[in-house]
Every structure is written in structure tokens, then in C-alpha cells.
Amino acid sequence: MLFRASQDPGYACFRIPAVVRAKDGTLLAFAEGRVLNCGDAADIDIVVKRSTDDGRTWGPLRVVNEGAGDTHGNPAPIVDRATGRIWLAETYNTGRTDSASCSVPCDRTPHLQYSDDDGLTWSAPRDLSPEILPADWNSWYATGxxxxxxxxxxxxxGRLVFGVNAETWNGSRITANHAALIVSDDHGGHWRIGATDSWPIADDGTFRQKPSELTLAELGDGSILVSGRETDGTDLGQRTQTTSRDGGNSFTAPFRALPDLYTPQVQGSILRLGDRVLLACPADPDRRRTMMIRSSYDGGRTWDSVDRGTVVTTDWSGYSDLVRTADDTVGLLYEGGAVDARDEIRFARFTEDWLTPRRGPDPVTPDLAPGAHPAAVLGGARRTDGVFGGALAFDGTDDAVRLPYRASLPLGAKDFTASLWFRYTATSGEQPLLWMGGIGTSEPQVWLRGEPANHRIQGLITARDGAAAPRTVSVRTDSAYNDGQWHHAVLRRGGGTLSLFVDGTRSVAADVPGSVSRGSAFGVHIGQRMDSRAFFTGAIDEVHLWDRALTDQELADPKALRSPKDTVVWLPLDRVSR
Structure with missing residues (x-):
């Protein structure tokens, strides 16, 4: 561990890591030293530790900027390789004595200080508000x-660049989110706002995106990849990104959320390493745990899926930063803990050889829905005899089928019908059959699973309607149907109800309004929970999804159940190929 309250007296908690390598090779690890509690808006100092041996050992804690009762945080260090000066952008607000968040509107202001001796001493801070705080960015403001x-x-x-995000307050509510790059062309003497992307907030409090906590990497062609956290917007995905091709003066396009890049709502960090870009971020889409390194080999257009990433720890984990060390290893400074992601800040070192090797394409199985691409077959799912020819057998360990994301998969607030055949004998554990959308108690989602210990099959949807809290409804059978025979399951939303049919026997509950695919990371999985914490043991055949409610007559007609009309997903699961 690098920062922990029990070893660094005077602090209740350490959070918000950032790390750079000075021109002489010294590593500087920054954090917020939280004096009273672990809240975001109390008495907070910016602290640093230095390492002169590439992160193997670290010197004592030094206070860079004392909050003295206020919040001085959000460290965003930048090294000027020409001058050797280390700049540190940071944000202030009036401190609280409790652990609550800053009141809205929050009086946040940007500041800047520097070191000319590799982090041993620091200049007095200067207020950057006249240069990079417009009058209408008058609520939340955050550096890094x-x-x-x-x-x-x-x-x-030679240009210096870092990211900020802010909000606009109109006197009664927040009306816009802003994400921007801050640039300097005179080695930090003057700063200005460059590329900016703003997203309006509707009267009911909903918005499409809120790009924040921006992390940057210069790509091989000189463009800047900008990756951010996405929080509570209606667009699918909890990471969002864009690029700049003019040195940070403008973005090539608005931020685009990444539905199939699985993360919780949390900050992340990127770093270019040879022909790949690394992303450090927790991989569990529900909670801040399982710190993972994932790679992009095409400048951020696509990213490794969770099954291709490299796990740093399965502990709770949160914010992070990446750095190239002087001996060409990579350093990862991250929040982690066995009990809570805020337990401590750790430093890990690794080489590129330690990362999971780049893997070729997965085996695939056809998706016959219009406009669909083949689905990936994960683990070692194998062909077996099915109801209509072949089916796929799943081993309960790592076998699954995952569909590539496309815009027609999210069902939104539409009616739908999901149909599949299943066969299993398991007597315990969660047996996921179909999973669509997010995960957890508050994310929109659709799923169907066997629960043999509870003697039932259960289907569930969680939906969000406007700014209202999410609502959930489930339907259950009174049998687990785990007799080793084929059974037909249908989950249908329509006519104000959610219905579950197994072999024609219906269970029904009142529907809840809203979208079943909004805001969260999004995936469609067969035989697997979205967070990979449960896998199906048995066989599945003929998975269909329609974006309408099939009638009872259609459900009883075998021809209708194999018709491509209105089909969003049609997986016969009768063959696997490479």
C-alpha cells in the first residue's frame, strides 16, 4: 500500500490518486488526504509521495497544498519535458465538517502551482479562474x-493539456454539463479553454450525457484520445469518449458513450503503450471492484471485453492513474481494499509481457435477425442435440454467448417477447438463461434465469421513466423445471403486464413504466450474468427476441416462433464456427 490512514497519521482517508514521472525519472504519487472523514467536500489536503527507484520504494508523505478546513483536491499533474517543471492543477471549494457532498451550486474554483525540483518543494497556488472559469460555469467544476x-x-x-468538467446553474437548477480541455502554449505561463462539449439538462432533470473526469492520451498520429466517466445520462454506457485532431482546440465530434465497455460509474485512466492504449478501470459493471487493464489496438475505437482484460485485483477498487516508469514498466496507482475501495491507495508495477496477450477472434454462432452480426461463443460452449437440430451446451464455468452491440438491441420502453428452450439438472446456484441491459438493483435490465434452490424460474425487468426512480417487477413459476428435459420459456412485456410462460403455463404481474435499457453499460448474454458472476450449466436452444408482444396465438404456433418478422435476435445455436 502507498497511502493508508493507519500508516499516515493525521488523515481519516486517502482518495483520488494521480501519478507522473518527472524529467529526472522521479515518480510523484499524488492523493487527496482527507482529514475529518472520507467525504468529498470536507477538510482535504493534496499530498504527495516520491519514488526515485521506479516505484519500488517511496519517501515520506509531503503536503503540497493544505486545505486548512476547505477542500483542496482533484490533482491533475502535468510534466513539461522541455523545462522540467511539474504543474499541478487543482480545485478548491469551501469545506464542510460533515461527510456530505458540496451544496448545489458548489463554489468550485481552479488553481495551479508548480515544482522546479522534481516535487520536493512547491510554489504558492495561483487562482486560474480568470483564465479558465467562464461566468456561466458557476456550479460544479473539477480538474482531472x-x-x-x-x-x-x-x-x-510542446502544448500542455488537461481536462475539466463543469456545470451551469440558472438560479434554481443545473441546466447544462460541460466537458473541456485546458491548454497552454507557453509552458504554463497562460492557460485557456480549448475543446468544449456541452450537454443540456431538461426541466425534469434528465440529460443524455455528463462527460467528466477526463483522461487523455496522445495517439501515434498526434491526435488526442479523450476518455471520460459517464454518470446517470440516458445514453447507454458508463464510459464516454471523443478525440481532438487539432491539439485540443476542438473535438472531432461530441462525446459518444460506449455501451459495451463494461465499467461501473467511476473515473478511469488511459495511457498509450506502443501500438495499444491501456485503460485502467474496475471491470464489474455493477460495483467498484475488480481493477482491470484493458487494451485498444485501434486508437480507442474498440476495447477489449472483460474476458480479454488483465485482472490486477478482484478486491474493491476505484479511481486510478497510469504512468510509464523510467525502466519502461507501467505503474498503476489505484484505490483498493478488501472491504472498501477507499481503504487505501496502492501502487502496482507491470510490463507489457504481463498483460493478457492479444487474442484472435472468438468462435461465433449465427444470428439470423435482420442486420445482425454473428454472436461470440465464449469459453468452450459446444454443440449438442437440441429441440430443432443442434443446441449449445454450457459448462457453468465460463461458457456463454455474447452478442455484439448494435443500435437495434436496446429495447427501451417498447413491448417485447423473449423466447428460448432450456434443459438442465442443476439443483443449486443461479442459472442465467438470458441477460439484457445492466445489472444491480437500480440499472435498467431484463433477465430470465433458473433458481433451482428456490424451485422456480424467474423473469425480471427494471425500468426507468424520466427522472423517476427505477422500478422493478418480476414473475416466477412454482417449479425449477430442472428435470433434464427440454422446456420452452417465454418472457413477454405488453398490454400493461409482464408474463412468464413455461411450457404454456403463465405467471403474470403488472408492468412498470419506462425504459429497460438506459444509462448503464449494456450487453446481451446467453448463459451468463452480465458481471460474469454466474454461468448456466445445461443446454439452450432457439433464442428469439421480438420488439413487440407476440399474441397468445402466435406463442402457440411453432411457425410464428421461427419467423424472422420483427425479430431483433434469432440464435438457432445449432452451429459454431471460426
Missing amino acids: PVHGIQLTKGRYA
């Missing part, structure tokens, strides 16, 4: 928190 970058290529080589 993660390292900024200095560009090395092309017309803007």
Missing part, C-alpha cells in the same frame, strides 16, 4: 483528476 499530457507531435508539439 488524473495526469495531463504534453503533446509531442506536429504543429502543437
